[in-house]
Amino acid sequence: MAHAQLLVSYGQGFVAPERRQHRSSMSVQIPDAPLLQAKGGCAVISDSVTRNTMAKQAGDLSVRGFLADYFSTPDHWDVKTSATRVLSALNSWCYSQSQNVHEGSFVSSVSALIFRHRQAHLFHMGDTLVFRLRGAEFEQMSRDHVTDIGGYRYPSRALGLDGSIDIDYTQLPLKQGDIFLFTTQAVRGTLLPSDYVRLIRQDASDLDAACERLANEAKTRAQERGYGGDQFCFQLVRIDELPEEASDHPGQVYGDLPIPPELASGERLDGFEVIQVLSRTAQSRVYRVRDTHTQRTMVMKAPSPELSLRNAYLEHFLMQQWVVERVNSPFVVRVVEPSRPRRYLYYLMENVEGETLRQWATRHPQATLIQRLxxxxxxxxxxxALHHREVLHQQVSPDNVLIDVHGKLVLTDFSACHVREVDGHRHSGELLRQVGLSEHTAPEYALGDSVGRRSDQYSFASTTYWLITGQMPYVLTPDRLRGHTDLEALSYRSARVANPEVSPALDDALRRALDPQRGLRFRRMSEFLHALRVPLGRPRERDWQEARSDSRRFWQGVAGILLLLLVLSWLLR
Structure with a gap:
């Protein structure tokens, strides 16, 4: 019988005066199924240069950061996409942090080997070393990126060394019994390939003991040659069992789950009874359902039945689920884990009893400016919250959010959401143009220009403008643009004309967030949100007038009492 999943063993060994003083870091993470099947297992090693005062912090950060972020990437991303995006984001963070420290840096060499199915994927930059022992053959898998400066060898590539990143990527077929060795440049000049093979094969059943033998032998050889032997580390990973051979057909990517058939009220699927059909579009179906076992009401979203073979949309559908699962905010709907195994492709969300923002505004025409803000x-x-997860919503409008019975807003629709590229590129907005533009869509979508977080800022500002005025900020709405020359027709209408309660400062903030030119809007969403919150903390003009009137009456009363006391003092003389 073929094995259903990958089985891996590993061991580690250090030589250092104190573990906390080591400038290298390493780790192996083998998750449980089904994450192991989706993302595989991972072994990482990092090492910083000798003269870096922050070497330990840099090494630990690169290893922990990579493992945490890699296993949090969407399940439908392939290994190369997931790892390179994580490394690119981690590189940008390390590089920016290094600019803010006076001594040392967050620069380190990194090698990450990911084992998935019957393949290994090596991502490497710098001078860390990865070897493969297959039988009696001992071969280096990584390539040294080093340069000589003043007699010292420094990495010519490394994580955090530059704002851009160049990663070596190698895909290796796995065989049962393969052993991978991870170590650092410090071991150069101590052990020969024959030494590695002998010391590992001496007792390969105990990989921790094999690593200790390597570390002790390297330390002894280094001391014999008259140089320091106190910064050695070794990590061994052995492939014990491989899963069965399988082709990468699309069904595997989506867990071999079929798309649900068309459902109507009263019908059941996987123990869920359809209470109401909430939405039917060309891409998806949304149902309000009740769990027949727990009687809990939820919302089920599934791909449209006629899109069974359109795997591009299925990939986007799974990305929607990933967004709901990863974004943690009280204002974003939460995903619900099914209590039973799913037999069809769908995901469940908590049921929000409420109405759309458009419906709320219609039912509350007397709502104050403060309530609307x-x-x-x-x-x-x-x-x-979406932007913190590098997600663009792309379709913020009054019809895509709900107000629950307690007056709390919940974002529930992710039909056009998109994960931003971490290497600086921006999505073209093609997905949104397929779903359909709205009057709140930023102009760059209609014109086919690059988009980003400020595009969501525009849609959010447009929705806010509509909420406090009942109108649109431009006579010609962006969804009607036909070319860049039409941008001249976008003349902002002051919100104060439709709602005199709007202060000049708030109007100016709306005007800036709604600028047709994306680059002229607020640089960060937080700046615009601050401008919206300022009116909430200011007393209204009437309150100021009442407070001043009360103060005046108080001091008039004090003055009257003092005058009376003065007159009495004269009369009693």
Missing amino acids: EIANQLGKAVQ
């Missing part, structure tokens, strides 16, 4: 701030926090 409170709702706008909740929507802004929801969009911010």
Whole structure:
């Protein structure tokens, strides 16, 4: 019988005066199924240069950061996409942090080997070393990126060394019994290939003991040659069992789950009874369902039945689920884990009893400016939560958010959401143009220009403008643009004309967030949100007048009492 999953063993060994003083870091993470099947297992090693005062912090950060972020990437991303995006984001963070420290840096060499199915994927930059022992053959898998400066060898590539990143990527077929060795440049000049093979094969059943033998032998050889032997580390990973041979057909990517058939009220699927059909579009179906076992009401979203073979949309559908699962905000709907195994492709969300923002505005025409701004701030926090996960919503509008019975806003629709490229490129907006533009869509979508977080800022500002005025900021809405020359027709209409309660400062903030030119809007969403929150903390003009009137009456009363006391003092003389 073929094995269903990959089985891996590993061991580690250090030589250092104190573990906390080591400038290298390493780790192996083998998750449980089904994450092991989706993302595989991972072994990482990092090492910083000798003269870096922050070497330990840099090494630990690169290893922990990579493992945490890699296993949090969407399940439908392949290994190369996931690892390179994580390394690119980690590189940008390390490089920016290094600019803010006076001594040392967050620069380190990194080698990461990911084992998935019957393949290994090596990502490497710098001078860390990865070898493979297959039978009696001992071969270096990584390539040294080093340069000589003043007699010292420094990495010519490394994590955090530059704002851009160049990663060596190698895909290796696995065989049962393969052993991979991870170590650092410090071992150069101590052990020969024959030494590695002998010391590992001496007792390969105990990989921790094999690493200790390597470390002790390297230390002894180094001391014999008259140089320091106190910074050695070794990590061994052995492939014990491989999963069965399988082709990468699309069904595997999506867990071999079929798309649900068309459902109507009263019908059941996987123990869920359809209470109401909430939405039917060309791409998806949304149902309000009840779990027949727990009687809990939830919302089920599934791909449209006629899109069974359109795997590009299925990939986007799974990305929607990933967004709901990873974004943690009280203003973004939460995913619900099914209590039973799924037999069809769908995901469940908590049921929000409420109405759309458009319906709420229609039912509450007398709502104050403060009440409307409170709702706008909740929507802004929801969009911010997506941006923190590098997700663009792309379709913020009054019809895509709900107000529950307690007046809290919840963002529930992710039909056009997109994960931003971490290497600086921006999505073209093609997905949104397929789904359909709205009057709140930023102009760059209609014109086919690059988009980003400020595009969501525009849609959010447009929705806020509509919420407090009942109108649109431009006579010609962006969804009607036909070319760049039409941008001249976008003349901002002051919100104060439709709602005199809007202060000049708030109007100016709306005007800037709604600028047709993306680069002229607020640089960060937080700046715009701050401008919206300022009116919430200011007393209204009437309150100021009442406070001044009360103060005047108080001091008039004090003055009257003092005058009376003065007159009495004269009469009693």
